[in-house]
């Protein structure tokens with residue numbers, strides 16, 4: 001089930017964290033997490049630990065973890081997609097990439113004052129993060145990300 005695919009990432013995987021959030025996966029990440037914190041949170045929340053550190057995964061308290069091999073973020077995404085069969089659970093652009101909070105759909109007229117006129121002219125669906133207040137819309141980055149994800153899932157076929 002998709003809701004069981006919740007992650008906590010080691011400190012060097014910030015870029016991967018953003019991509020996983022963008023794909024809709026509940027992903028905790030902080031560049032300040034210590035190893036004991038990562039272990040504690042993974043046990044408490046039932047989160048899968050993703051790390052490049054073999055030693056961290058040796059901790060017996062960790063229920064489920066995966067060691068990321070690559071240092072390249074695109075390859076890292078491919079690894080995680082393959083390991084956890086993520087492509088069946090994709091939900092693009094439903095979660096804030098900055099703070100991991102599920103986004104709320106907002107009415108265009110309610111955010112008009114916050115967005116440049118040429119953006120509101122060309123785009124129609126907007127979402128807002130209720131936690132950090134960031135606004136998202138289906139702009140060019142949306143299409144680029146769709147292509148990026150399609151490229152990853154295609155290579156797994």
Ligand SMILES: [Zn+2]
Pocket residue numbers: 096097098099100101129130131132133134
């Ligand atoms: Zn946010």
